Amino acid sequence: TLDLMKLDMANFTLQMARPDIIACSVELERKKFADFLAVQSDGLEHTKKWLLKHIDTSEPPPSNVASYESYIRNIVKKASWEAFIDLLDWEENEPYPETFMIDETRLRDLQMKTNRLTAIGTILLVTLSNAGPDLQSIAEFKASLKDHISILLQSVKTDKDLSEVLPNVAEQVINDVKDAQRKYQMIEMNDINETLLRQQILQISSSDHKIRGLVRQRMKEFFLDIIESSTAAPQKVPTGLTALQRELTAIAGQFLRIVSHNNTVFCIYYYDIVSAALPKPA
Template identity: 85%
Template sequence: MSSDDKKLGASDPKDTGTGPRIRTQSECSVTSDDGAQSSSGKRQRTTSAQFMVSSGLTSASPPKFVSLEEIMQAANGMRDMALVHQIVVDDDFKLQKVEPEPNTLHKMVNDTMRKAFWDLLRNELAEDPPNYTQALVLLEDIKKGLFAVLLPQHTKIKQQISEILDSELIKQQAENGALDFGHYAHYVISVMAKLCAPVRDEKIKELTQTTDVIDTFKGILETLDLMKLDMANFTLQMVRPDIIAHSVELERKKFADFLAVQSDGLERTKKWLLKHVDTSEVPPANSASYDSFVKTAVKKASWDAFIDLMDWDENEPYPETFLIDEARLRDLQVKTNRLTAIGTILLVTLSHAGPDLQSIAEFKASLKDHISILLQSIQNDKDLKQVLPNVAEQVICDVKEAQKKYNFSGMNDVSETVLRQQIEQISNEEHKIRSLVRQRIKEFFMDIIESSTAAPQKVPTGLSSLQRELAAIAGQFLRIVSHNNTVFCIYYYDIVAAALPKPA
């Protein structure tokens, strides 16, 4: 395992909310709701009206009316929050060029408009004398594009571009029939070659070898778009530490703005969280002990609720506090179910293959790879059921080849039939070995999010061959729930505390 995988629950004293640590209630609410720290360092239970109203924990407030402008501002705030959240939880996050979906009206209109522009430019340049109306517009757009990829220190280059791509000068050349359109194309390409990232060098080389002037300028615009994207991602990478440092504060504020215009904005969150709250335990009478009792209950309910997200019904909407992570959680759930199936097939196969093959690491690795390839596209149990007959055939073939390779006794027809049936029955959700594997994986995830030390976590028994895949999923899941708990722990605390029995 990598250093990150070895300790997926490591914490840092300077944690800003992006690390993999699950924050306890005492950590996330050491100050009172108005920002003033209590003298004891504990959370003051004088919860502000803002949080009580926004979380729906009081029904005594009068009805509140909001304007369309407030609703739109809240919606925009949630989009800002989504972008910040994406940057925090995804180390590989990059801005991508947005293209219309294939075979859509948007795509057709977009392609038609582009073709019309370039056809018009080609026709104007072919006139005698050439018509430079569209060409002048194009050069002005290119100049703006070059400015967009310049850094503040590129003052001399900016001045040179302004002088050479001077709109008035180019216009005078066009009017006098002295405009050399190709000359400006070569100049622009030379500037782009100095400014572009190394990944665009091949594209620049292609442009220098293009002879058709229209194709050249078309390539220039496409490459400038890519360079602007490169510059945006470079800037994003530079400011990422600052974004991460302030992400918790920003996400809390944006979500509070959302709740201000959405009175039932925590309805699903409360339903999800309260399923895991034990209200039968008798609370202690002592106030200090009761405070500890509440914190323990919040911690346990939160952990159980987080694990519950990995078995989420695909027809049920996620809690409001996890809406931004919905796609990520769905993806992790699919990956976990796929890994559960792979682990189950491996255990079933090895139990039938005999102790001799069980001890050969090369065979187990090859078997796992073949099973993984066959299951890589499954999304649900229906897909799994359809592909399992092929998996069974592949597994039996692998076992026979390995037995022959290592001079072990082969399976008889009865054993082969039993193994095939066992594998095909794995699509059943109640399959005993599959249920056992799923439970072990969930316990592994729980151990990770509960851990507050740097000790490595033990891989579930029988699943050591899936160590790398399990660590990858656990790491992504931990990052999501850790950041989520840091941002929303105030709401979780209030929801759970309100449901617990009060001391006599």
């Protein structure tokens, strides 16, 4: 009992000190980054490129803007949100923004998890659209199917990995569908539909696969909603992806923590970058 009381007191103390710890962390990161900029000719080169991609620098501020500073802040906020989402689609050989140098490993990991979840969601949608409305309505089947797909894709990191594992996924999915149809006394999938489903699953490895692209876009919109609301819950899960709610929310929570802290530390730099790039009021 005494040990539990000590643990509770330690947790309480940490909780009370958390704002101070975060504040110290923010100040320390700002100082270290300022030191980094002091020895670089252009230490924000990649950050500028990343952020300004979401801003029309040719558009002058509206003539009726009451506060130019507030106007800039609103533009920075919107551009930052959109730019943060770009980090989940980052090209492998493209340097990260300098303001995310210490987060690169975590961002790569989240990008990989998001890509994997996109593939899982796509396979689920393709399978359920072929399985018929009766199976689509059975939660137990969908949960089991998702688990089996997730296990087969757990080591997938690249599109090449995905392409190599999809034949096994297709066989597992077809077996799951047939087993469920027998279990629930439904008409079993015929050879033609089985071949069609197998082909559709194998096509998912294509980078321009339409359903995969749609799933990806819905996920990005979900993450953007999370960032805009600054909370990982509760947000409406994208249509067709409710089976992935737990996984989506977990990724969103991790991503939100990274970008929220980053924005707290580096917002002053983002403001200066945007302010310098936009036309000044007449």
